[in-house]
Amino acid sequence: MATKQMQVPELGLKAADQKSVVQVLRTVLADEHLLYIKLRKYHWNVTGPQFFSLHELFEQQYKAIEEIIDEVAERIVQYGADAPGTLQEFQEESRLKEHPGKIPDAHDMVADIVADHEAMVRHLRDDVEVVGEEHEDVGAEDFLTGLLQKHQKQAWMARAMISGKQV
Numbered sequence: 745m746a747t748k749q750m751q752v753p754e755l756g757l758k759a760a761d762q763k764s765v766v767q768v769l770r771t772v773l774a775d776e777h778l779l780y781i782k783l784r785k786y787h788w789n790v791t792g793p794q795f796f797s798l799h800e801l802f803e804q805q806y807k808a809i810e811e812i813i814d815e816v817a818e819r820i821v822q823y824g825a826d827a828p829g830t831l832q833e834f835q836e837e838s839r840l841k842e843h844p845g846k847i848p849d850a851h852d853m854v855a856d857i858v859a860d861h862e863a864m865v866r867h868l869r870d871d872v873e874v875v876g877e878e879h880e881d882v883g884a885e886d887f888l889t890g891l892l893q894k895h896q897k898q899a900w901m902a903r904a905m906i907s908g909k910q911v
């Protein structure tokens with residue numbers, strides 16, 4: 745299959761910088777997909793006295809991630825690049841980890857989701873620095889800062905479920 749030549753839009757950024765920013769966005773897109781799929785898995789498989797709350801929490805979160813996914817992918821296209829759309833690429837490029845064949849108990853599901861959101865906050869903090877300072881892309885810097893804030897809020901909402909009284 746022929747690879748389409750990347751048409752670089754005139755955004756006031758060097759072509760090399762745009763390419764690097766696209767790479768950062770691809771990694772974020774892969775991370776968001778892994779987290780999305782994990783949230784669906786937990787939404788389907790959670791059991792126990794908190795079933796309904798957690799079933800709902802995971803659904804609310806995967807719906808929020810679904811919106812993020814679309815925004816990240818469309819942002820990649822805005823640089824004149826192609827948005828990746830295969831599970832193989834997402835798995836290869838993601839910084840998050842999956843646990844095939846394992847169904848954690850309700851508490852560990854929430855703890856895992858909290859850990860992933862917090863990992864996203866840490867990764868995005870680095871990504872913000874890379875796109876802002878190294879590549880001087882204030883648009884991407886602002887966009888990724890917004891994502892960082894969304895993950896920080898989701899981490900809090902999930903963490904609150906396992907704080908105090910045990911799930």
Ligand SMILES: [Fe+2]
Pocket residue numbers: 787803
């Ligand atoms: Fe459902």
